Each structure stands twice: as C-alpha cells, then as structure tokens.
Amino acid sequence: MQSFWRLHRYPILFAVACILFYWSFAYNLVRTDFVKLFMLFGALFFLCYKLIQFEKWNFKFLLIVGILFRLVFLIAEPNLSQDFYRFIWDGELIKNGINPYLYTPDQIMEQGTVSFAGMNELREGMTDLNARHYSNYPPVNQILFALASILGGGSVMGSMIAMRLMVILADLGVLYFGRKLLQNLNKANHMAFWYFLNPLVIIELTGNLHFEGVMLFFFVWALYLISKNKWLWATPIYAISIMVKLMPLMFLPLFIKYLGIKKSVVFYTLIGLGCAALLYPFYSSVFVDNYSETVGLWFSNFEFNSSIYNLVKKIAIAYYEAKPWELIDSYGSMLTKAMVMIVLLIAFLRKNQKLDSVITSMVFALAIYYFLSSTVHPWYVVFLLGFAIFTNYRFPLVWSCTIILSYYAYSNPDYKENLWLLAIEYILVIGFFIYEMIGSRPKKLYFFKK
Numbered sequence: 001m002q003s004f005w006r007l008h009r010y011p012i013l014f015a016v017a018c019i020l021f022y023w024s025f026a027y028n029l030v031r032t033d034f035v036k037l038f039m040l041f042g043a044l045f046f047l048c049y050k051l052i053q054f055e056k057w058n059f060k061f062l063l064i065v066g067i068l069f070r071l072v073f074l075i076a077e078p079n080l081s082q083d084f085y086r087f088i089w090d091g092e093l094i095k096n097g098i099n100p101y102l103y104t105p106d107q108i109m110e111q112g113t114v115s116f117a118g119m120n121e122l123r124e125g126m127t128d129l130n131a132r133h134y135s136n137y138p139p140v141n142q143i144l145f146a147l148a149s150i151l152g153g154g155s156v157m158g159s160m161i162a163m164r165l166m167v168i169l170a171d172l173g174v175l176y177f178g179r180k181l182l183q184n185l186n187k188a189n190h191m192a193f194w195y196f197l198n199p200l201v202i203i204e205l206t207g208n209l210h211f212e213g214v215m216l217f218f219f220v221w222a223l224y225l226i227s228k229n230k231w232l233w234a235t236p237i238y239a240i241s242i243m244v245k246l247m248p249l250m251f252l253p254l255f256i257k258y259l260g261i262k263k264s265v266v267f268y269t270l271i272g273l274g275c276a277a278l279l280y281p282f283y284s285s286v287f288v289d290n291y292s293e294t295v296g297l298w299f300s301n302f303e304f305n306s307s308i309y310n311l312v313k314k315i316a317i318a319y320y321e322a323k324p325w326e327l328i329d330s331y332g333s334m335l336t337k338a339m340v341m342i343v344l345l346i347a348f349l350r351k352n353q354k355l356d357s358v359i360t361s362m363v364f365a366l367a368i369y370y371f372l373s374s375t376v377h378p379w380y381v382v383f384l385l386g387f388a389i390f391t392n393y394r395f396p397l398v399w400s401c402t403i404i405l406s407y408y409a410y411s412n413p414d415y416k417e418n419l420w421l422l423a424i425e426y427i428l429v430i431g432f433f434i435y436e437m438i439g440s441r442p443k444k445l446y447f448f449k450k
Contacts, residue, residue, distance in 0.1 A: 026076035034411040044199035056190040085125035091145030117154035204379035239274025305406035
C-alpha cells in the first residue's frame with residue numbers, strides 16, 4: 001500500500017481534488033454563477049489532463065476514478081439543463097399506455113384524463129416551450145425513458161437515478177468498445193480516456209442526463225463490428241444508435257466506398273428495416289406530422305452558441321435589413337440542403353476505402369455541420385469528441401474545453417449571449433481545426449486525401 005502511494009500519490013491527490021470539484025459542481029452550483037462554473041470546469045479539465053498524463057497506461061486506476069467521478073452526481077438534480085423533466089414525462093406517458101408523440105404536455109394537462117405521480121412537478125420543471133410541443137426524442141430514447149420511469153417507481157428522483165445509471169453503463173460501453181476499436185485501428189487505446197474522463201462528458205451526460213453517450217455506445221459498437229468485418233451484425237446496432245438520436249443518419253453515405261455498392265445496398269436496407277421495426281410501435285396517422293414539426297423547430301427557430309450563423313445574421317441585419325425570425329427559418333432550410341451536398345461530396349471525393357478514413361470523414365462532416373448550425377449546445381460536442389479519438393484530429397478535444405464559454409448566456413435573465421466569448425471559443429476551435437488540416441501534418445490530414 002505504501003509503495004502504491006509513493007508511485008501514485010500525485011494522481012491520487014488529483015483524483016480526490018476532482019471528486020471535490022465535481023461535488024461542488026453537482027450540489028453547490030447554480031448555472032447563473034458563470035465565474036464559478038468556468039473556474040470549476042477549467043480546474044477539472046486541467047486535472048483530467050494530468051491524470052491521463054501520469055496514468056495513461058494504468059487502465060484500472062483510470063477506470064475506477066472515472067466511475068467515482070460519475071457516482072458523485074448520482075442523487076444530484078441536473079443544474080445546467082431542464083431537459084430531464086421532459087424525459088421523465090415521456091417515460092411516464094408510455095408507462096401509462098400513451099404515445100408521447102401524439103400529445104403535448106400542455107394538451108395532457110388541459111384534458112385532465114391522465115394522472116401520474118410527479119405530474120405537476122414535471123410540467124413545472126420543463127420549459128413552457130418544451131411543454132407546447134410534441135416530443136422529438138426517437139423511439140429507443142423513449143423506451144429508455146419508460147424503463148427509467150418503471151425502475152424509478154413513480155418518483156422523479158428514482159427516475160433520475162435510473163437514467164443516470166443507464167448513462168454511466170453506456171459510457172463504460174464506449175470505453176470497452178472504444179479501446180478495442182483503437183487497437184484494431186493501430187492506435188493507442190489510452191485515447192479512449194480522453195472521452196471517459198473528459199469533464200464535458202461527465203457533466204453533460206451523467207450530470208445533466210443527456211443521452212448522447214447512449215447513442216455513441218451503439219455507434220462505437222457498430223464501428224467495432226465493422227472493423228472486424230462483421231458489418232451485417234453491425235446493422236441492428238447502427239439502427240439502434242439512430243433511434244436513440246438521429247445524428248448517425250448523416251454518416252450513412254460515407255460507407256459507400258468502404259463497403260462497395262452491393263454491400264452498401266444491403267447495409268442500408270437492413271438499417272432501414274431495423275429503424276422501421278423500432279419505430280413501428282409508436283407509429284400512428286399523425287406521427288409524421290407531429291414529429292417533423294417538432295424536429296423542424298431545431299432547424300428554423302432556435303439559436304445558441306453559433307459561429308457562422310452569427311456572422312450571417314449580423315451582416316444580413318446590418319446591410320440587408322433582414323428580419324431575424326425570417327432569416328433563421330430560411331437559413332435552417334438552406335442548411336439541411338447544404339449538408340446533404342457536403343456529406344455526398346465528402347463521401348465521393350475522399351478515399352474512404354479504409355475505416356480510419358471513413359471515421360475521419362465523419363469528423364469532417366459533423367464538424368462542418370456544427371460550424372454552420374444555428375444551435376450548438378455543449379452536449380452536442382460529446383458525440384464529435386467520442387469518435388474523433390479514433391482519428392488524428394484533436395480539435396474536438398479543444399472544443400470540449402472551450403465550449404463551456406457558451407454557458408455565459410445562462411448568467412443573464414434574458415439568456416443573452418456574449419459574442420466576444422463565442423468568438424474566443426470558435427477562433428480557438430476553428431483555428432486549431434485549420435492548423436491540423438493543412439498546417440502541422442499536411443500529407444496525413446489534407447481534406448481530400450486518404
């Protein structure tokens with residue numbers, strides 16, 4: 001024991017400090033206190049770096065501390081997001097035999113035909129905007145919400161704990177398959193800890209109960225099976241990933257060169273059938289209209305932590321007298337079309353015959369989408385970070401650190417963003433992205449190579 005302490009005393013002290021900081025983050029932080037939030041996050045990111053630097057080959061040590069960091073949040077109410085109230089609400093509806101895609105929370109409250117434990121608390125906890133719209137969470141997500149409600153026994157706290165354990169198990173799965181995939185790609189498997197110990201991942205997923213890690217677990221599992229040439233077995237797993245969050249849909253065209261035309265057709269068909277099977281229990285005549293309406297809001301109504309869109313908006317309003325609500329609507333429509341073209345260009349212009357090149361193309365596609373998007377919540381970057389560790393790119397790691405600057409908006413009652421802070425965030429991220437792409441290793445990282 002003494003010899004272990006002598007060899008690992010600094011990492012142990014770093015880990016204890018992290019636990020104390022995470023405790024303060026979970027139980028003593030309000031999101032309006034941006035200075036405290038920023039300082040805690042900065043300290044945690046530095047300590048994460050030191051832990052990996054000192055113990056990157058000590059799997060058991062980093063695994064244990066990563067689990068301990070997450071368990072700190074076990075009974076904490078999320079303090080940076082209110083989304084979990086809607087998660088539990090949807091789960092309770094399913095538990096009571098009601099399709100969450102058919103009624104908004106406000107409609108349920110007005111009808112008064114359904115009653116369940118914590119109903120008023122959940123409605124008051126979610127935002128009015130959320131309560132006015134239909135659910136936009138895909139079917140597997142809904143199944144997990146329902147499972148959490150069942151395991152939680154009708155208690156909001158019980159449901160939170162159940163969801164938190166699901167998220168922790170998913171992160172363990174990402175670590176397990178991530179290390180295996182890194183080995184198959186001939187990369188250092190300790191890179192998986194840049195995901196598993198990353199403060200953004202721990203705070204936004206375990207702390208704030210976002211399900212990007214669950215989507216990533218199935219996605220990385222599918223990539224691992226593909227790396228073992230078991231692409232047929234990967235299709236149902238990939239379909240589940242899509243039905244947790246829709247984002248993996250974007251990457252399907254990128255497999256055409258890797259699998260070839262014939263295999264790709266089978267691959268896409270099986271994934272489509274898997275998605276249809278998962279969607280079928282929730283399908284109804286009005287499902288498509290309700291769901292597309294809600295998903296469309298994310299492209300045409302919301303803006304948060306945007307980069308290029310903010311520049312477009314400033315120019316359009318200043319020089320063309322554009323109306324902001326009309327601009328974001330038309331911008332969202334153009335963004336959807338632009339991303340289809342960009343993904344197809346990446347699919348056909350890059351040499352995607354190897355899996356590491358396919359994953360690099362995914363990093364390009366998702367990064368460009370986020371750079372162009374009008375809404376980039378911090379937990380969105382977790383997905384990009386989660387598979388960027390399988391490439392030579394590190395700008396998503398930089399972004400996982402700098403995106404905390406976007407939370408300044410929550411320190412204001414009217415949620416007004418500080419454009420100077422957003423400029424710092426994106427100058428660092430996009431600057432590092434350009435540096436990696438054409439500056440430091442041009443032969444390896446030039447956009448249309450590999």
